[in-house]
Structure formats: C-alpha cells, structure tokens
Amino acid sequence: MSASLIVGISGSASSQSYNTALVAAAGSLLGERLDFVLASGLEDLPFYTPDLDGDSIPESARRLRELVGRADALIISTPEYNYSTTALLKNAIDWLSRPYGAHVLVDKPVAIMGASQGLLGTVRAQLHLREVLHATNCDVVARPEVFVTQVGVKFNESHELIDSPTRSLVAELVAALLDLAGIDEARDVA
Amino acid sequence: MSASLIVGISGSASSQSYNTALVAAAGSLLGERLDFVLASGLEDLPFYTPDLDGDSIPESARRLRELVGRADALIISTPEYNYSTTALLKNAIDWLSRPYGAHVLVDKPVAIMGASQGLLGTVRAQLHLREVLHATNCDVVARPEVFVTQVGVKFNESHELIDSPTRSLVAELVAALLDLAGIDEARDVA
Amino acid sequence: MSASLIVGISGSASSQSYNTALVAAAGSLLGERLDFVLASGLEDLPFYTPDLDGDSIPESARRLRELVGRADALIISTPEYNYSTTALLKNAIDWLSRPYGAHVLVDKPVAIMGASQGLLGTVRAQLHLREVLHATNCDVVARPEVFVTQVGVKFNESHELIDSPTRSLVAELVAALLDLAGIDEARDVA
Amino acid sequence: MSASLIVGISGSASSQSYNTALVAAAGSLLGERLDFVLASGLEDLPFYTPDLDGDSIPESARRLRELVGRADALIISTPEYNYSTTALLKNAIDWLSRPYGAHVLVDKPVAIMGASQGLLGTVRAQLHLREVLHATNCDVVARPEVFVTQVGVKFNESHELIDSPTRSLVAELVAALLDLAGIDEARDVA
Numbered sequence: 001m002s003a004s005l006i007v008g009i010s011g012s013a014s015s016q017s018y019n020t021a022l023v024a025a026a027g028s029l030l031g032e033r034l035d036f037v038l039a040s041g042l043e044d045l046p047f048y049t050p051d052l053d054g055d056s057i058p059e060s061a062r063r064l065r066e067l068v069g070r071a072d073a074l075i076i077s078t079p080e081y082n083y084s085t086t087a088l089l090k091n092a093i094d095w096l097s098r099p100y101g102a103h104v105l106v107d108k109p110v111a112i113m114g115a116s117q118g119l120l121g122t123v124r125a126q127l128h129l130r131e132v133l134h135a136t137n138c139d140v141v142a143r144p145e146v147f148v149t150q151v152g153v154k155f156n157e158s159h160e161l162i163d164s165p166t167r168s169l170v171a172e173l174v175a176a177l178l179d180l181a182g183i184d185e186a187r188d189v190a
Numbered sequence: 191m192s193a194s195l196i197v198g199i200s201g202s203a204s205s206q207s208y209n210t211a212l213v214a215a216a217g218s219l220l221g222e223r224l225d226f227v228l229a230s231g232l233e234d235l236p237f238y239t240p241d242l243d244g245d246s247i248p249e250s251a252r253r254l255r256e257l258v259g260r261a262d263a264l265i266i267s268t269p270e271y272n273y274s275t276t277a278l279l280k281n282a283i284d285w286l287s288r289p290y291g292a293h294v295l296v297d298k299p300v301a302i303m304g305a306s307q308g309l310l311g312t313v314r315a316q317l318h319l320r321e322v323l324h325a326t327n328c329d330v331v332a333r334p335e336v337f338v339t340q341v342g343v344k345f346n347e348s349h350e351l352i353d354s355p356t357r358s359l360v361a362e363l364v365a366a367l368l369d370l371a372g373i374d375e376a377r378d379v380a
Numbered sequence: 381m382s383a384s385l386i387v388g389i390s391g392s393a394s395s396q397s398y399n400t401a402l403v404a405a406a407g408s409l410l411g412e413r414l415d416f417v418l419a420s421g422l423e424d425l426p427f428y429t430p431d432l433d434g435d436s437i438p439e440s441a442r443r444l445r446e447l448v449g450r451a452d453a454l455i456i457s458t459p460e461y462n463y464s465t466t467a468l469l470k471n472a473i474d475w476l477s478r479p480y481g482a483h484v485l486v487d488k489p490v491a492i493m494g495a496s497q498g499l500l501g502t503v504r505a506q507l508h509l510r511e512v513l514h515a516t517n518c519d520v521v522a523r524p525e526v527f528v529t530q531v532g533v534k535f536n537e538s539h540e541l542i543d544s545p546t547r548s549l550v551a552e553l554v555a556a557l558l559d560l561a562g563i564d565e566a567r568d569v570a
Numbered sequence: 571m572s573a574s575l576i577v578g579i580s581g582s583a584s585s586q587s588y589n590t591a592l593v594a595a596a597g598s599l600l601g602e603r604l605d606f607v608l609a610s611g612l613e614d615l616p617f618y619t620p621d622l623d624g625d626s627i628p629e630s631a632r633r634l635r636e637l638v639g640r641a642d643a644l645i646i647s648t649p650e651y652n653y654s655t656t657a658l659l660k661n662a663i664d665w666l667s668r669p670y671g672a673h674v675l676v677d678k679p680v681a682i683m684g685a686s687q688g689l690l691g692t693v694r695a696q697l698h699l700r701e702v703l704h705a706t707n708c709d710v711v712a713r714p715e716v717f718v719t720q721v722g723v724k725f726n727e728s729h730e731l732i733d734s735p736t737r738s739l740v741a742e743l744v745a746a747l748l749d750l751a752g753i754d755e756a757r758d759v760a
Contacts, residue, residue: 467660
C-alpha cells in the first residue's frame, strides 16, 4: 500500500515567491508518512486553447494532469495580482479542467490559501479562485481561510514560515484537507 | 495630426476564436478615419513575475506596453473559462499594469465584451474582468454590456458577425467607448 | 422516529413570485415521506442590527431560527435584483447566521436556485449568494446549478412548473441535497 | 442659486454604527458651502417587491427617492455582513433603482467606503456593492478605496473619526466625488 500523495501548487513563477514558500510550509506540516510533491514547470505550459487540446497535448500539460490525477489532495497558494488570481495559476487550472466532466479535478479535495505583502492577504484573489474551482467541480475546503498578510515579517530570510499563529492556521487548514480527503495520517504508511 | 488609435485585444489564443472575430467586428465598425490594430503575440508573453519585470523586460511585453501606451482606447473581448476570464488575457493585463501607478492603463478608456457557445455569454468572466480592470485604474465603459451567446448562429462560416441585433449592440458599445475617450469620429482625420 | 424536515426559503416577497413557485415545485418533488415547510414571514423581520440581537430577539427572528434549526436541509430560490440577491433573503440569512460560530446554519445542507424573466436566470445573484452562504459555513450543493430563465414559458398560469427539462433539473438538485444531507428518502418514515 | 446637495447613506441600522459615523465624518469634511443630509428612515422601508411598486409607493420609499433625486452626489458607507453588503443598504438601492432606466441613480455620482472591527475593512462587501451599483448605472468613484479597519482605534468614544491617515483618505475620497460630480466647492455658494 502506497502513501497518500499531496500535491502543492504555487500561483507564482517568482523564484522569491512567498506563496511557494507557503505551500512548502504546508507540505512540511504534513508529516513524513504522506508524500508531498510541489508541482513544477507551470511556467512551461502554453496558454490554454482548444487548438492545443486534442488527441495529443503539450508534454507539460500531460505531466501536470498525470501528477494531479495521482494526487489524493491539492494545496494551492495564490498571490493577488490586480484583485484576482494569477494567470499562471488560472492557466494550470484551465489545463487541468479538461476534458469537460472527465478531468482530474472532479471531486478532488483542494485547500486554498494566499500570501501578500499588504494587509488584505489575497482575499480578493481567493474569492475569484474559489469561484474558478467551483466551476471545475473539485471539493474546496471551506474553513479555515488563510490570508497571510505582511509576508516580510511572517517569513525569515530563508523564506521559512516563522510566524507561530500563521503556522497554526496552516496546520489547521492541512488537517481540514486531510479530513475532507479521508486521509488518516496516523495510519498512512508508505 | 494623426488619427486616433483603437487597440483590440482578444482573450483567446485560438485560431478559430469567436472572441477574436468579435473584436475584429468591433474594429470594422469604427469607420475608416480611426486606426484600429489587433494586438498580437499575447501568447508569446511569459507569465508575469516580478523576476522578469526589471530595467529590461521581455520584448513581447515591451511591444505590448508600447502599443497600448499609444492607444486612445481599448476594446477587449473575453472567452469564459471556468467562470472567469482567460489566463492569456489576465497575463496581458498584469504585464500592462506595471509599474504600479505609472503604467499605460491608468485612465485608459476600455470597452469589454465576450462571446460563448452557451447561453450565458461570458457574464461571469466579465464580472471578474471588470474587477481586474478596476484594479488597474483604467476607465471601463459601463453600458451597454455585450454578452454574445450561441456564437454558432451569430457568426457565419467566415467568422463574420452576421446577427443584426448583436451588430447594433457592438456598434452602441463602440460609440460609448469613443464618447468616453472624447473621440469625435467625424472630425478624426488622419 | 420523525420524518426529515426540509425548509424552503424564497427570496421574494411578491405574491406572484416565480421563485416562491420554484421552491414549491422543489418541495413537491420531495415525496410524501419527507416534511416540507415553506418559511413564511420573512418580510416581517426587521433589518438585522446588533442592537436587536441580544438576550431577546424579535419574535419573527426567533421563529425563523427555530424553524431552520429543526431543518435537516434548506432549499433556497433567489430572484436577481441589481446583479445580486434580494435584501429580503440577505436579511434572513444575516439573522440566521448569529451568534457567530454557534448558529443554525453551521454545516446545514443547502441547495440554491433562482428564476428570472430574462436570459441569465439569476446567475449573478447566485454568485453573490454562494459567497454569502460560504461566509455562514453552511454546506452548499455544488451541482447542478439551476438558472431558470424566461419564467413566463416555464410556469403555467397557476404558477406550476410545467417545463419538463427544468423539472428534471430541480429533481436532480433535490436528489443532490438529500444525498449531501444523508437522507435516504426511501427509508424516511414519519 | 442653491448650494449643491450631498446625501449620505449608512448601510447600518445600529445606533452605535461606525459606518454612520464614517458617513458623518465625510459630511463634515465637505465644507460649509455644501449642503449635507444623512438619509434617515431606511429601516422603515418595506422589503422591495414589485407588488408595492406601482402608481403609489410606500411613503418611506417616496421620500428616499425624492431626497436622492435632489442630490448632486451620494456618499455611502457599508458594513460587511457575511462577506456582502447589508440588507438595509441593498433594499434602499433596490427601491432607488426603479423604475428601470428612469430612476434617480442613473448617472448619479457615488462614493463608497466601509468600516469594520476586523482587518479586512469591508473589502468583500464593497466588491458586491460596486457590482450592485454598476447594475444601477450610477457613476461610482474608482479611487481612493476606503477600507477602514479596527474601528475601535480609529474613532473615539464619541464616534468621531480621529485617525489622521483615515481622515486624509476620506477627504481624498470626498474630493474625488466632488470632482466627478463637477462641483467646485470654492464657488458653491448658497
């Protein structure tokens, strides 16, 4: 019996991204009995268009669909660009959400969060993201909502999440995700 | 004195896109005294990240900013993917909306519309798009709202907009845009 | 053992409301083994304010909380006024959603739908309603989404839902609600 | 020549409302040459329904329409209840937005803001409110956006706005509103 697989997705393409760091922090809270993989190469995906989505699809899209298809649950962190989620993340979701009705996101347990330098913590981006994910028919954790503000003081210089209340909140989100996914961490043995 | 320039932006990367056809239809309604250019190469833009947005930026982004910077007004048409606008369009807007407070979208007159095969005509995508454009501080036409449904019967096989009520509505949108932009078409001579 | 109770809520105060008729239609599809009650008197609720929400609350609010507290699931139908849900419905939800964290909507299974004379079928109102209900921490059915357009041809003069595809869709929504609520209709005996 | 009239609307029915205090603060920043009236009696409006909106309408609705009809501009402050605006405010807007296409909100200059005890400052309520006002075809100030957080430290015990940065931001909003409305405060003499 293999361990459950949790896949992390960061909505940022920046090498300095606090959202990538936040997904990594969530992954580190999962415990050693679960497999955690951070999805990579999202910036290599072409913009979704039906023209490219036929019998053969770009290799980057095929790999992402395959990884998410194997996942028992997803953890997504989104920056907020212009009051919405990022094109990088939206594009990944658009690729994942096809073919209609038979794609890898259907019924997939998903946790969302986000981090920003300002005081609103991506609340607007997450409103959009929640609607987008509703469209895909995946199963999004309702609570807690994680709006990480003022990232400069919540992470250290190595981009580790050091703020204790935020760590607790992320742990609570992870627990809610595992519960939604029916994963009993104590029993999950590789 | 040069003619006013209207730039069209399609949110679709598909060669068969009805949204591209809708932007072209709007352009054809502008009259010969105005210059109309359909922005191209949006699919060549990398996903926006601050890492790439420094003293030098990708050539595709530089060209888009330059074109939109010269425009007197924009006409955007968006598909609806997963209840929101497309990553292609969102990414273009994100590139256009920097640097903060000093970018080419500030106070830019913009008209939005959208076309879909279904019955809702991109109403959800346009709600998101309107919020995103509000974030950029451009000046979006309020009325009319153009939700083109059932594209298969509104366009002919050459992707020309043949539905008369829709043509009138697009003409009304174009007139509202020119009015907002302070462009008097009758006087606008190249 | 008593029968399960489903409570219907109409977002309209009109005596001629198609949304009230839609809730009634959903109720009639529940089968005789379930109890169905249409919440009444929502127009008697004062506008929610903390001033009125103390140790004693208005009788109309007390009765609504009591009814919903006994319900195993809710079916809500909303008109669309100005791109959003109605004040009548929002006010009822605001009364139901207190006290914070210990109210009757927590984890309550809820199905939403809406009917309009136009072609959009309350899609915008339901986007707002879904966000409002997310705030209350109830458990909203994801699919199917029921946007009833052109009510004049879907209902007869007695305000009975006669459109067969719409009846099937409402039946599908009711089935999804009962499934979410863990109600096995066949076994539910008064 | 009479002075310009600015009408304030608070979305709260509470006697202790910080949103009412915020509208009053905005009014006090208008200067003595402008008339400012805080709309009262919104809690006396019945819930909007077409049944009540005929040749004769409730006196409370008639008075509100008359007051807003005389106004040169509106200043609205909304609490956030359940991630949205309040039923009290939504109901007032619904009454003001009829009859369709010929109502008092068409082209009316409007400024919006909001105050909350928490850290998000009604950002979600204002997103909904902005969409609702867009539906009414009024003309909403785009910038600045005023999200007043942690009201307990921004107002004193007499509910006067004492936080200096917030006062400046409200003054900036008022100036933008007057500019949008074409009101030159210096020249506006009763």
